[in-house]
Amino acid sequence: MAIRKVARLGTPVLRRIAAEVPPAEIGSPRIQTLIDDLIETMREYDGAGLAAPQIHESVQIVVFEVAGNPRYPDAAPIPLTVLINPQVSPNTDEMEEDWEGCLSLPDLRGRVPRYTSVRVRALDRRGAPLAIETEGFHARVIQHECDHLRGIVYPDRMTSMQSLTFVREHQRYGQD
Secondary structure, three states, rough: OOOOOOOOOOOOHHOOOOEOOHHHHHOOOHHHHHHHHHHHHHHHHOEEEEEEEOOOOOOOOEEEEEEEOOOOOOOOOOEEEEEEEEEEOOOOEEEEEEEOOOOOOOEEEEEEEEEEEEEEEEEOOOOOEEEEEEEEEHHHHHHHHHHHHHOOOOHOOOHHHOOOOOHHHHHHOOOO
């Protein structure tokens, strides 16, 4: 396992559509090491999730977990989850705008509308089918990470750039 360098906005890999992982390759040492590196890198930087393109690997793998994360102290725990080739669809038309940040856009936050409830179909790290239905912050994290697989970063989803702010100023001035 290794902590990888996180791609920052402007790095071309963040704007590409990531390739699907062939199911026969999921158990390979390359893919399993990539998954381990994603988990270790996410934890090192206190991320709620991380997508493979964010560590310069243009393949459809995301990981997420929230457990005692200092960046999200009020968030309900989310178990460590690995999604390979995820397909996300809304369970509702209801959307909610809330603050998001991203390890690829360090020190920035902005208000992003997301579906309040989603379902995901994917493969897990062993290649077994996985289905998740979730809502709230968990749904937001999934949508954010899966956007990275399509070359989308959260400012692309913002309805107004007026809320885009540095974290320090957000904390200092208590913006809602």
